[in-house]
Amino acid sequence: MSGKVTMKELSKSLNLSVSTISKALNNSPEISEATVNKVKEFAALNNYIPNMAARNLKVGQCKTIGVVLPTISTPFFSSVLEGIESLAVSNGYRIILCLSNELLEKEKASIQKLLETQIDGLIISPSRETKKSNDVGHLSKLKAFKIPVVTFDRRVGDIDCDTITTDEELKAELAIFNLERAGCNKIIFLADTLDLAIYDSRKIGYENAMLSLGLHPMIIEYQNRFPNKHLKRLLESKSIDGILACTEQSAIEVMSFILKNGFSIPHDVSVIGFNNSSLGKTFWPSLSSIDLKPKEQGNLAIETLMDRINGLLPVGNINYQLHSEIIQRQSTRTFF
Amino acid sequence: MSGKVTMKELSKSLNLSVSTISKALNNSPEISEATVNKVKEFAALNNYIPNMAARNLKVGQCKTIGVVLPTISTPFFSSVLEGIESLAVSNGYRIILCLSNELLEKEKASIQKLLETQIDGLIISPSRETKKSNDVGHLSKLKAFKIPVVTFDRRVGDIDCDTITTDEELKAELAIFNLERAGCNKIIFLADTLDLAIYDSRKIGYENAMLSLGLHPMIIEYQNRFPNKHLKRLLESKSIDGILACTEQSAIEVMSFILKNGFSIPHDVSVIGFNNSSLGKTFWPSLSSIDLKPKEQGNLAIETLMDRINGLLPVGNINYQLHSEIIQRQSTRTFF
DNA sequence: CTGAAAGCGCTTACAG
DNA sequence: CTGAAAGCGCTTACAG
Incomplete structure (x- = not known):
């Protein structure tokens, strides 16, 4: 803590009781304006800083x-x-x-x-x-x-x-509908294994949409790092034309991976992710995303x-x- | 705060003084092992949680x-x-x-x-x-x-x-030397106007290097957003072959801008930034960067x-x- | 080994 | 309008 001035010290210097000091500092109507001013001025002059920890102890909230x-x-x-x-x-x-x-x-x-x-x-x-x-x-x-x-x-x-x-589940569903209307029908759901454990509703939204469109859902998990051989094979055999990535990070990673392998976005494959930060905004091509607010x-x-x-x-x-x-x-x- | 159990209540229930409770809970050697255990067990049973705010008030650190x-x-x-x-x-x-x-x-x-x-x-x-x-x-x-x-x-x-x-100043300088050795000699320093106000040492490092290499320093500032017409003109007239960007954000932005305008990185222009986060790592092409640890x-x-x-x-x-x-x-x- | 007392810096009935 | 007293939940000399 510190060598801070306390009410006690103020009270001594000003020849007033601690109660009065406290009330004055807290603008109590009980105290005359004159002493309120006197106390406040003196307190300011002496760099008095209230000890909120003590106050809280007394008052019972922090x-x-x-x-x-x-x-x-x-x-x-x-x-x-x-x-x-x-x-x-x-x-x-x-x-x-x-x-x-x-x-x-x-x-x-x-x-x-x-x-x-x-x-x-x-x-x-x-x-x-x-x-x-x-x-x-x-x-x-x-x-x-x-x-x-x-x-x-x-x-x-x-x-x-x-x-x-x-309502991310709903929006995941909607995102798939949008991709389908734009001509995609080989859409995968991509997730880091760890993310998959948390964001099940995003996956559910995806699956619901795929099923109701009569499309085949396909979840691709990866562990920590790209490149992913499985994904590369899918890309090369043109078995993918859309990706819903479970997070922004994985969306960016998969986009880099796609570009690196010579495919084009969105011509060859469309990508959409979750979390709409400036990260995806400044990527080139910029990332379509579900903004989670x-x-x-x-x-x-x-x-x-x-x-x-x-x-x-x-x-x-x-x-x-x-x-x-x-x-x-x-x-x-x-x-x- | 809450309806929490206090030492006082423990003391009543156990027929011991508050002092003893306090000492027991803090493993004071003064107290017999028997009562220490008794107190601790009873405290645990009653979900006793010490009030650190009170302790701090007494002890004088928080x-x-x-x-x-x-x-x-x-x-x-x-x-x-x-x-x-x-x-x-x-x-x-x-x-x-x-x-x-x-x-x-x-x-x-x-x-x-x-x-x-x-x-x-x-x-x-x-x-x-x-x-x-x-x-x-x-x-x-x-x-x-x-x-x-x-x-x-x-x-x-x-x-x-x-x-x-x-030592970012030094490393800015070094980065310029490296670019020059790699064949760049039209290297600019790029900064958001606001960043420029803070990161003067990065700029100084840049200027020192340019000067000692006999090259012409050139600072390009922008306000908030790309695209930047000035920069575009410089690109098109091939008057830039290297960029030291004041932050990672501006590095990513300028890379996107360069790619969007049909130029290639690093073939047409090399880019290096500050702050080595996963952002630049996953960008394609991945960003060379000065890691500020x-x-x-x-x-x-x-x-x-x-x-x-x-x-x-x-x-x-x-x-x-x-x-x-x-x-x-x-x-x-x-x-x- | 245990306890009574004072005190950390404040607030707030209660009295005067 | 001002002050004395009690107390928030703790700790720590000091006494026994």
Whole structure:
């Protein structure tokens, strides 16, 4: 901490009680304007800074919300975080950030820590391991401590909390319909094995569309790195003319791979991905993408949480579903 | 906060004093093993969670460090943050995150807030406005409160603190030498006007190299968006064969622009940028880049800060300079 | 080995 | 309008 001035010291110097100092600093109507001014001036002069930790201890809330994210190194999560941060501070809350690195144990440890250091609420997008294991005890336990939680984007089993999701399943379906109308009928779903574990609804949307179009669904998984021999063979035998990539990263990777192998986009194959960051926008050809509205998810998450904290929401959980949006760019053929 | 169990309640239930409870929970050797175990078991059974805020108030440190960043939506800053976060939590510190959005006022407000809510130290990369205005009063004032600060990457005038920087100037120079050896001699320095305001050392490195090679330095600035007519004219008249782009973003943008206009990379023009994220790696052709070691910067920043907090560092400021690294990829011609 | 007391920096009934 | 007292949940000399 520091050698900071306290109310006690102010009170001594000014020959006033600590109570009076406190009230004056907090603009209590009990205190005369004269002393309010006197106290404030003197406090400012002496660089007095209130100790909010002490205040919080007394008052019983901390104006702090915990944010635990699987990672921060994707444009998606960093945008969400920006959305959370801006609204949080403008409402007087501060953010304490924890990264789970997609690990269940680190997520648990983070939450334990947050509990100890006091939070008014929690925003979380569960880790891959959490989602897979469906081990959510550490999350549901927050209920017992009366700490509201809201999840966003990823959704896990049975935790009793407010949730933010998108209609990505629907939009995945729609994206396939669009590709088909533009003349594609050999459309694959491409995913890093790890992503596949999380984004099942994107896959479901794809499969539904393919089935209802009478087309044959085909999932291609890869582990970490391109090049992928299987994919290369498919390209060379012209067995692919469209790709729905599970993430923006994999979309960019597959586009690079296609170009590197001498095929053209979208002439030979159309590509569309998820997450509409500047990454795909500046790629050449620019990437068509399903915009998951990260900033909006962040904003909505923090708004919901604050409303919940302030008792402004009805009992029972709210499940917001945001509309994602298909952004048409150069990587997909167009139809008329 | 919550309906949490406190030591007082434990003490009542167990018929022990609060002091004993506290000592038992903290493994004090004063207390018999028997009661230590009894207390711990009972605490666990009742989901006791220590209130660290209260503890901190008493003990006078808060194990909290403030991190204020201009933005989080570039791979550079998100990597730094990951570097900070991981080491912080493994050392028992938590991170409270503030974004300045490159604005002086928001930076000032963040620091004021951090001061109020108590921090043991601060890591900051100053905003563009801070750097331009050189208004650093809000930063130097922390010294008076005995709160150590460390800056990274960007460096501003005269604040009395530890700093982390890289040898980017040197590596910019070296990059130009490499381009020249590979046969380029019409090399421009490309920057978004806003970036130019911050990254002067990159420009200086460029200019030094050009001058010492007897080449004509040429800075091209643009505002926010491509396409840039000036640049197009230069391309078409073959007056450019190399580009050092001030950031990764501008490197990617200019590469897209070049490709879009039918020129080839690196055959017609070589491009090299700063910040070596996966963005440039997956672009096709992949981007040669100067790796600014963001994770290392983050690690070093937090390590330095913790050492400073713990009084492990000598008086006087430390200025670490990390070695950045030129990564050769497909966007630059090679030499033998 | 256990406990009573004081105190961290604040707020807030309650009295005067 | 001002102040004394109690207390938020802890820790830590000090006494027994």
